[in-house]
Structure formats: structure tokens, C-alpha cells
Amino acid sequence: MTQIEGSDLVAMSIEREGVKTVFGVPGGPIVEILGFASQKGIRPIGVRHEQAATFSAAAYGYVRNEVGVCVIAAGPAVTNCVTGAHVAFDNCMPLVILGGSGPQGGRYSGTFQETDNVPMFRGITKMSVQIDSAERIPYFMSMAFRKAKSGRPGPVYLDMPSDILSAMVEEEDVEWPEGYFTGAKPQADPEDVKRAAELLMNAERPAMIIGKGVRWADPGDQLKELAETLGMPFMTSPMGRGFVPDDHPLSMGAARSNIMRGADVVLVAGARLNWMFDFGKRFAPDAKIIHIDIEPEEIGANRATEVGLVGDAGAVLKQLLTEMEGKTEGIADRAEEGPWLSSLREKAESNGKSLEPLLNSDAKPIRTYRMMNEIQNVFPRDTIYTVDGQITLATGRQVLPSYTPASRLNAGTNGCIGVGIPFAVGAKIARPDVPVVSVNGDCAFGFNGMEMETAVRHNAPIVFIVNNNGGIVGGTMEAKMGLPEGYEERVARYTPDIRYDKIVEAFGGHAESVTDPDELRPALERAYQATLEGKVACVNVVTEPMELAVTADTRGSTIMGY
Numbered sequence: 205m206t207q208i209e210g211s212d213l214v215a216m217s218i219e220r221e222g223v224k225t226v227f228g229v230p231g232g233p234i235v236e237i238l239g240f241a242s243q244k245g246i247r248p249i250g251v252r253h254e255q256a257a258t259f260s261a262a263a264y265g266y267v268r269n270e271v272g273v274c275v276i277a278a279g280p281a282v283t284n285c286v287t288g289a290h291v292a293f294d295n296c297m298p299l300v301i302l303g304g305s306g307p308q309g310g311r312y313s314g315t316f317q318e319t320d321n322v323p324m325f326r327g328i329t330k331m332s333v334q335i336d337s338a339e340r341i342p343y344f345m346s347m348a349f350r351k352a353k354s355g356r357p358g359p360v361y362l363d364m365p366s367d368i369l370s371a372m373v374e375e376e377d378v379e380w381p382e383g384y385f386t387g388a389k390p391q392a393d394p395e396d397v398k399r400a401a402e403l404l405m406n407a408e409r410p411a412m413i414i415g416k417g418v419r420w421a422d423p424g425d426q427l428k429e430l431a432e433t434l435g436m437p438f439m440t441s442p443m444g445r446g447f448v449p450d451d452h453p454l455s456m457g458a459a460r461s462n463i464m465r466g467a468d469v470v471l472v473a474g475a476r477l478n479w480m481f482d483f484g485k486r487f488a489p490d491a492k493i494i495h496i497d498i499e500p501e502e503i504g505a506n507r508a509t510e511v512g513l514v515g516d517a518g519a520v521l522k523q524l525l526t527e528m529e530g531k532t533e534g535i536a537d538r539a540e541e542g543p544w545l546s547s548l549r550e551k552a553e554s555n556g557k558s559l560e561p562l563l564n565s566d567a568k569p570i571r572t573y574r575m576m577n578e579i580q581n582v583f584p585r586d587t588i589y590t591v592d593g594q595i596t597l598a599t600g601r602q603v604l605p606s607y608t609p610a611s612r613l614n615a616g617t618n619g620c621i622g623v624g625i626p627f628a629v630g631a632k633i634a635r636p637d638v639p640v641v642s643v644n645g646d647c648a649f650g651f652n653g654m655e656m657e658t659a660v661r662h663n664a665p666i667v668f669i670v671n672n673n674g675g676i677v678g679g680t681m682e683a684k685m686g687l688p689e690g691y692e693e694r695v696a697r698y699t700p701d702i703r704y705d706k707i708v709e710a711f712g713g714h715a716e717s718v719t720d721p722d723e724l725r726p727a728l729e730r731a732y733q734a735t736l737e738g739k740v741a742c743v744n745v746v747t748e749p750m751e752l753a754v755t756a757d758t759r760g761s762t763i764m765g766y
């Protein structure tokens with residue numbers, strides 16, 4: 205009779221899911237899970253802080269359209285994952301967090317790192333439960349993966365007591381669930397599809413909003429086809445970019461306010477009308493909203509919806525296109541000649557022009573806009589950008605393009621600063637074939653800067669860029685409020701002239717520091733070349749601390765850079 209250890213059952217379950225990479229910090233009682241996993245060809249990535257494990261795993265899953273997995277020790281290691289669970293929950297990303305805990309047999313006796321983890325994750329996960337026996341590990345694991353990726357994706361927390369992980373069980377006592385997941389792509393009610401198609405075909409000023417929820421449906425072709433069939437302009441949420449390339453002629457992100465105010469029929473796909481879209485209040489009061497979402501509860505939230513199309517974005521878009529077949533002749537041509545598209549194009553062009561002086565500014569300290577412009581000139585179309593920090597997000601949104609699906613990752617729905625570097629690590633490990641560039645404000649960089657060492661150790665040649673404007677939002681608190689007399693300590697302004705690039709040098713990476721705008725492009729090119737040769741690079745760019753204050757027109761909302 206063969207016996208299997210609980211930790212091995214966890215690793216076997218991960219393997220059965222087809223997961224190739226897990227993220228974690230090795231430590232009791234989960235170190236054996238990582239060991240068994242690597243024996244099975246699953247790659248464990250050892251990060252420097254558990255928060256980063258959750259961020260990297262979530263990004264890895266987002267970039268690959270898979271469930272991210274992290275394996276976490278116990279006690280404080282698990283509490284460090286709360287923010288990551290919140291990020292995954294708020295951004296609807298599938299993530300399985302496997303957290304260790306003290307022995308079930310010793311509950312309430314003060315065992316090492318005993319923590320009541322399960323309630324801690326309720327409210328920020330789709331499910332938070334403790335495994336009750338080693339024999340049932342495969343059952344709990346299948347349930348965790350099913351919940352994480354079914355319907356609206358999200359995080360799941362599984363608590364793993366140490367005595368269950370170390371228990372030996374008879375192989376024949378273990379039941380392996382089969383057929384525990386359906387890959388079905390739910391379709392919308394055909395009557396609703398008909399009504400939505402009618403509205404879209406008869407709209408005078410139609411518009412489409414693409415959100416990051418389309419990631420899980422991968423409907424890039426259908427989104428493009430629908431836009432082109434109707435001559436319908438589109439804009440995206442901050443992470444919804446790239447599913448249709450930013451340089452598509454119907455992409456009107458640069459006329460965001462006009463598109464929202466002017467549209468008479470708005471098709472929202474995989475986005476929520478939450479704070480990011482001003483709760484739908486910026487649309488015209490009589491605009492008709494058609495909302496595609498896999499989660500029925502989302503329809504009608506914050507703003508009255510004319511038609512709710514509940515289903516998978518890919519499946520529903522196909523339904524819409526089928527419904528419109530043979531009925532759309534001339535619509536796109538009329539749109540091309542009509543006032544709606546031309547007014548948006550005019551606005552997008554004039555907005556673009558108004559940025560030009562900033563993009564090409566020779567000012568010193570370097571304007572953040574100039575930095576962004578040089579970045580977008582150097583890196584190729586398939587680059588994945590992670591962007592983090594307030595001014596960095598606000599300027600990056602306007603300047604950095606995205607042309608491929610899931611190639612834009614940022615602070616997301618809960619505006620979590622600190623994601624930029626671990627997101628880049630997860631993204632590069634997910635897709636080693638494409639350049640990954642992580643642009644971070646110096647404040648954002650500070651949260652997880654140590655993860656550059658993870659990148660070096662795990663051969664993830666990323667270009668990390670620090671928008672070094674010397675403090676939080678360039679230290680605007682002190683600039684705005686001043687300091688009480690005699691009070692010398694800086695709160696929002698950091699120690700001057702920090703050379704963040706020296707950190708990567710210490711790890712064995714390639715370092716660049718730039719203060720002159722004309723030096724930017726060659727430095728970025730050298731950094732990019734270093735990554736092509738397998739080195740991690742960091743470029744410290746000393747920029748204008750008062751970027752937003754000295755920029756007259758920042759076009760639209762700058763709350764958290766959106």
C-alpha cells in the first residue's frame with residue numbers, strides 16, 4: 205500500500221490543474237508543497253515578500269488567462285497576503301492563495317503562528333475555508349480552482365493546517381474529483397441580443413467601452429469586428445487597453461470626455477460603471493446603456509441599463525455579430541462620413557497636439573511626459589507595461605500605448621500602489637518572449653523594490669524605470685501645505701538624489717541614471733539592450749517634482765492617475 209503526504213496531494217492537485225508556476229516565500233509548513241511541486245516540474249518562484257507573491261501570481265494569471273497560484277507560510281506570511289487578495293477581488297482576477305496555519309490538533313493552545321486566517325479573507329475572496337483532512341485535499345483544491353475561474357473570476361483562500369499537510373494517507377483513501385469544471389461560455393438571452401443589436405444599428409452616436417473583464421473571454425477579434433461593422437468609436441478602462449490595438453482608427457481614448465458625454469448608445473463590455481467611469485454619471489442622461497457582463501448583479505449598478513447582456517463577453521459579442529449579419533450595409537460608411545466620428549477625431553487630434561510641448565520638453569528636471577514619450581519611442585509594440593504611482597499613472601495613461609491583449613497592468617480598481625514591480629515579475633515569467641517594462645513613481649517603487657532581486661534570481665530581464673520626482677506625488681503635501689515652523693522632518697518629500705538604479709547594480713543588474721532629457725533615449729536603449737542580453741535593468745530618471753502643478757491641461761480626471 206502506498207502512502208502519500210498531504211503536501212504532495214496539494215502539489216499533485218496543482219499539477220492536475222496544468223499550473224506551470226507558483227509564487228511564494230518558502231517557510232513552514234508549506235515548504236514541502238513547493239518541494240513536491242518542483243519535483244513535478246512546476247516552477248516555484250521565490251519572492252521577497254508575500255504581498256509580492258500574490259501580486260505576481262495575479263499578474264501571471266492575467267497575462268496567461270489562467271488562475272494564479274501562490275503558496276504562503278503561516279501567521280504574518282498569510283496576513284501579508286490580505287492586500288493581494290483585495291487586489292484580485294477588486295479586479296476580478298482568478299487567484300488561489302494556499303496559506304499554511306498551525307496544527308489543527310493544537311488549536312487555541314498558542315501554537316507557533318496560530319492565526320484565525322479564514323475570517324480574515326472573507327469579504328475579499330470568493331471563498332475562504334480551511335481544509336479539514338488530508339484525504340479531502342484534492343476535493344478542496346478542485347473547489348478552489350473551480351470557484352476562482354468560474355463566472356466572475358476572483359481569489360480563493362485555502363487554509364492548510366500543518367498537521368494536515370504533514371499527514372500520511374493511504375493512496376486508496378484519496379478521491380480525485382473528475383469533471384469538476386465546465387468551460388462553458390454562457391450566452392445572453394436571444395431577445396436581449398436582438399434589442400441590443402437594434403439599438404446599436406440605429407444609434408446616431410454609438411460608443412463602446414472595453415474593460416479588463418474581457419481578458420477572460422479573449423474577444424479581441426469580435427470587439428474589432430463589431431466596432432468596424434458599425435463604425436463605432438471605442439475607449440477603454442485603464443487596463444482594458446490593447447484588446448483592440450490603441451492605434452486602431454476607431455480608438456478614441458484621447459477624446460474620452462467627449463465620447464462619454466456625447467454617445468447616445470453605449471455598449472459596455474467587461475467593465476464596471478464604478479468610480480472609474482464616474483458611476484456612469486458622465487454619460488448623457490438619456491444615453492442608452494447596453495451592458496455585457498458575466499455577473500448578472502453588475503447590470504444596472506449605479507446607472508440605469510437599457511439592455512443587460514449576461515454572459516461571456518466573447519460569446520455575447522458573437523451573438524451580436526450574428527444577429528446583425530446582413531443588416532449593417534452602409535452603417536460603417538455613413539459613420540465614417542458623419543459628424544460623430546469626425547468631431548471625436550478632431551478632439552483626439554487637438555488633445556494630442558496640446559500634449560506635444562510636454563512630450564518634447566527640454567526642461568530640467570525632466571518632465572514626466574518627456575520621459576513617457578521616450579519610453580514609448582524605445583520599446584516595441586508587443587511590450588507589456590506595468591505602471592504604478594499617481595503622477596506616473598496620470599501621464600502614462602496619456603502617453604504609453606498598448607497594442608496587445610493583457611499588456612497593460614496598473615494600480616487597478618482598488619488603486620493599489622506597489623503592484624508595479626511584482627506585476628512585472630509575474631508578467632515576464634508568464635511571457636518571457638516579450639519585453640516587460642515597469643514604470644514606477646519613486647513612492648510606488650519603494651513598496652516592492654526588493655522584488656528586482658527576484659527578477660534577477662529567476663532570470664526575468666525586465667526594464668524597471670523609476671520616475672524619481674522626489675516624493676509622494678512629487679511631495680505635493682509639503683509644497684501645498686508647507687511645514688509648521690521649526691518642523692524639519694519631511695513627510696512627503698524623500699531624501700534628495702536617491703540613486704535607485706544602484707540597487708539593481710548590487711543585485712548584478714544593469715544600472716542607468718538620467719538627469720538630462722537628451723540622455724534619456726540612449727539610456728533606455730542601453731537598458732533595453734541589457735535585457736535582451738538577459739540582464740535586469742533599472743533606469744533612475746530624475747523628474748520634475750511638481751509635474752501636475754506645472755501642467756496646465758492634464759485632460760480629464762487625475763484621481764489616482766485615471
Ligand code: ADP
Binds near residue numbers: 355356415496
Ligand atoms: P475595468 O477596471 O477594466 O473597468 P472591472 O474589473 O471593473 O474592469 O470589471 C470587469 C468586469 O468584467 C466585471 O464586472 C466582471 O464580472 C466582468 N467579467 C469577467 N469575466 C467576464 C467574461 N468572461 N465576460 C464578460 N464579463 C466578464
